[in-house]
Amino acid sequence: MTLFSWEAGLLPLGVTMVLGGTALYKFKKSQSRTVSSPAVLCHSALLCLWGAYCFSSLSVFWGWTLFSLACCISLAYSTSQEMLPVDGRAVLITGGDSGIGHALSKYLDELGFTVFVGVLNEKGSGAEALKKSCSKRTSVFQMDITNPAQIKEVQARIAEKVQHTGLWAVINNAGILGTIGDGELLPMNIYRQCMDVNFFGAVEVTKAFLPLLRKSRGRFINVSSMAGALPMKHFAAYSSSKAALTMFSGVMRLELKKWGIKVALVHPAGFKTNIGGTSEMWVKQEKDILENLSPDVLEDYGRDYLRSSTWRLYQNFSKSPTDFSPLFTDILHGILCKNPSALYTAGVFSYLWICLFSYFPVSVFDYIAHKIFLSNPLPKALT
Incomplete structure (x- = not known):
């Protein structure tokens, strides 16, 4: 295992910000009153920490593999939780x-x-x-x-x-x-x-x-x-x-x-x-x-x-x-x-x-x- 490096941590941080921003945008657009911004930020922070661990403690292959898998799961979950508009339903x-x-x-x-x-x-x-x-x-x-x-x-x-x-x-x-x-x-x-x-x-x-x-x-x-x-x-x-x-x-x-x-x-x-x-x-x-x-x-x-x-x-x-x-x-x-x-x-x-x-x-x-x-x-x- 290698020591944590800020260079390694910047990549998952950047990817997480993009995913978190995308999820937050989806929640805002869907007019959801059930998912709060703090919840989205907390979710993004956890993903960021996981990415930092993957890239700092694992090999490049396993770091990319596990972090990419986490990103895919996170994005799929965010999409599945998208709220439909009321539209007088x-x-x-x-x-x-x-x-x-x-x-x-x-x-x-x-x-x-x-x-x-x-x-x-x-x-x-x-x-x-x-x-x-x-x-x-x-x-x-x-x-x-x-x-x-x-x-x-x-x-x-x-x-x-x-x-x-x-x-x-x-x-x-x-x-x-x-x-x-x-x-x-x-x-x-x-x-x-x-x-x-x-x-x-x-x-x-x-x-x-x-x-x-x-x-x-x-x-x-x-x-x-x-x-x-x-x-x-x-x-x-x-x-x-x-x-x-x-x-x-x-x-x-x-x-x-x-x-x-x-x-x-x-x-x-x-x-x-x-x-x-x-x-x-x-x-x-x-x-x-x-x-x-x-x-x-x-x-x-x-x-x-x-x-x-x-x-x-x-x-x-x-x-x-x-x-x-x-x-x-x-x-x-x-x-x-x-x-x-x-x-x-x-x-x-x-x-x-x-x-x-x-x-x-x-x-x-x-x-x-x-x-x-x-x-x-x-x-x-x-x-």
């Missing part, structure tokens, strides 16, 4: 009454998209707020995703509106949390409700709008949850339904590739939305659980255990972040990127948790989860 968002869907509808409207919003109650306050605050590019439709007739009607109306421009993206966002608590304590109707909305509803919407996306070669963005990627205590019904949506997204990504349709899955971490409900709703849910428990199960768990666990979770929901910008950045990237990622993990430590669950022994994940997640008092029979 039409998108459909489900679950726009409140929370993420409501805020996302406003966000995309401000960016210049043509936005179709499906809501559970067209006469509700959320729908009325969208009609007042958004531009004429945004249309609000009555669409309960558990009602096939309403989905079919909205599909026909949207097909008529986009017959010349096409529908570019469908964002399956609508979802419910349902009642939370130990899986044994949840009534079966809670499991069915979560599956009906979080999974079967999304499947129904996907099947209905696939013909429109085949014409545009657009994409589906399915909003799942971290709870659908890894096990979380007290979320048996919700997690199961989101896990089903996660697997469905993966299968559709493979099957729709031949049609040129992209499918992206989003695993948001905890964000404060209306899905957590109000304190009154939690009181009602607790009452429903107690009324459906058999005497022997209630005796084993005890009322104090149920009340303590549910209210600790409610307090945790109230402390969740309210800034949706990390999530919206990922969704926008999924909508406009030429080659969107198959998976987006938005939120604090979300990707770290997935890596921990996927690559570490289960015993390690279980230990950390028990230590970090809320610890509840033991059931009555175990005290």
Whole structure:
């Protein structure tokens, strides 16, 4: 190996500046709001350091070979991440009454998209707020995703509106949390409700709008949850339904590739939305659980255990972040990127948790989860 020389370092520095400038120009030209200049500069700096190492520590042949390979990979990646212009592209968002869907509808409207919003109650306050605050590019439709007739009607109306421009993206966002608590304590109707909305509803919407996306070669963005990627205590019904949506997204990504349709899955971490409900709703849910428990199960768990666990979770929901910008950045990237990622993990430590669950022994994940997640008092029979 030879010592580092500035002459050797100038060549990779010059090439990196050209590549970095080209990538930055592409990102600027594509009007991307998801890739920042610092990220491009950091990428270029890493390439420069790699080039300096190759030319200073390796032979001329291997230095040129490895650095050229890195340049080709870098340029190919930069090109694949190029963002398409908005150009009034039409998108459909489900679950726009409140929370993420409501805020996302406003966000995309401000960016210049043509936005179709499906809501559970067209006469509700959320729908009325969208009609007042958004531009004429945004249309609000009555669409309960558990009602096939309403989905079919909205599909026909949207097909008529986009017959010349096409529908570019469908964002399956609508979802419910349902009642939370130990899986044994949840009534079966809670499991069915979560599956009906979080999974079967999304499947129904996907099947209905696939013909429109085949014409545009657009994409589906399915909003799942971290709870659908890894096990979380007290979320048996919700997690199961989101896990089903996660697997469905993966299968559709493979099957729709031949049609040129992209499918992206989003695993948001905890964000404060209306899905957590109000304190009154939690009181009602607790009452429903107690009324459906058999005497022997209630005796084993005890009322104090149920009340303590549910209210600790409610307090945790109230402390969740309210800034949706990390999530919206990922969704926008999924909508406009030429080659969107198959998976987006938005939120604090979300990707770290997935890596921990996927690559570490289960015993390690279980230990950390028990230590970090809320610890509840033991059931009555175990005290």
